[in-house]
Amino acid sequence: MPAVRIQGLTRTYQADGEPVHALAGVDADFPRGTFTAIMGPSGSGKSTLLQTAAGLDRPTAGHVWIGDTELSRLSETKLTELRRGRIGFVFQAFNLIGALTVEDNIRLPLRLAGTRPDPAWLAQVIERVGLTNRLRHRPSALSGGQQQRVAIARALASRPEVIFCDEPTGALDTTTAAEVLALLRAVVDEQGQTVVMVTHDPVAASYADRVIVLADGRIVHDMPQPGAARIAEHLAALGHRRVATEGATR
Numbered sequence: 457m458p459a460v461r462i463q464g465l466t467r468t469y470q471a472d473g474e475p476v477h478a479l480a481g482v483d484a485d486f487p488r489g490t491f492t493a494i495m496g497p498s499g500s501g502k503s504t505l506l507q508t509a510a511g512l513d514r515p516t517a518g519h520v521w522i523g524d525t526e527l528s529r530l531s532e533t534k535l536t537e538l539r540r541g542r543i544g545f546v547f548q549a550f551n552l553i554g555a556l557t558v559e560d561n562i563r564l565p566l567r568l569a570g571t572r573p574d575p576a577w578l579a580q581v582i583e584r585v586g587l588t589n590r591l592r593h594r595p596s597a598l599s600g601g602q603q604q605r606v607a608i609a610r611a612l613a614s615r616p617e618v619i620f621c622d623e624p625t626g627a628l629d630t631t632t633a634a635e636v637l638a639l640l641r642a643v644v645d646e647q648g649q650t651v652v653m654v655t656h657d658p659v660a661a662s663y664a665d666r667v668i669v670l671a672d673g674r675i676v677h678d679m680p681q682p683g684a685a686r687i688a689e690h691l692a693a694l695g696h697r698r699v700a701t702e703g704a705t706r
């Protein structure tokens with residue numbers, strides 16, 4: 457069973473009385489222990505795919521499974537429980553709570569879910585992200601890369617079945633971004649996690665095992681990660697104007 461399965465995923469918005477087909481029937485499986493990058497031009501449906509797959513938004517039609525649980529059958533309460541316990545999120549803007557220490561930020565999803573932390577797992581996560589000496593600090597005392605590592609530790613705290621990342625390196629410089637991507641790669645390789653990451657950056661996508669490219673709400677490429685240079689070519693062929701080619705040699 458894949459960690460995530462989406463079938464016929466469709467999301468239509470109304471804008472000025474006109475339908476906008478953000479997702480026009482997308483099928484994909486995300487096997488456990490894999491790292492997938494979702495790419496595509498601006499407006500192609502990447503964020504909508506992530507939001508609907510993660511149960512943050514309801515599709516207009518189609519289905520999402522997290523493990524064996526089909527989301528459309530869940531009440532809002534059950535969906536919230538599932539998001540807290542079985543899904544991790546990492547966003548471009550980190551979304552840490554400034555008034556809480558690093559440690560309390562990491563533990564927050566567990567507190568919200570009312571689950572008892574597994575101390576051995578938490579210690580392992582904190583060590584893996586290199587934050588052992590920072591636990592008493594506030595997020596504002598940390599660099600951007602460190603803050604994103606806190607967000608990754610927070611996403612891992614509940615030992616989720618999948619981690620959804622929306623532009624996790626969008627706010628970071630190249631070196632810090634590389635550290636964060638290496639960390640995501642490591643949690644897949646060492647802990648068997650499943651990561652689904654939206655990114656505009658072919659270099660970021662080159663850390664994934666697989667690249668899915670969307671255009672107009674449909675999958676137009678689904679390929680084993682071919683390297684940043686080839687990814688950039690695929691995007692350029694779609695008329696993508698914001699391709700980061702700098703350093704695209706990986």
Ligand SMILES: Nc1ncnc2c1ncn2[C@@H]1O[C@H](COP(=O)(O)OP(=O)(O)OP(=O)(O)O)[C@@H](O)[C@H]1O
Pocket residue numbers: 469470471476477478496497498499500501502503504505
């Ligand atoms: N709340 C909304 N109301 C109306 N239209 C929307 C809404 N959210 C998204 N859309 C439209 O749906 C389409 C897909 O948007 P989405 O944000 O998923 O694209 P994206 O690929 O993530 O884009 P970007 O790379 O610019 O973030 C776009 O045409 C967008 O304008």
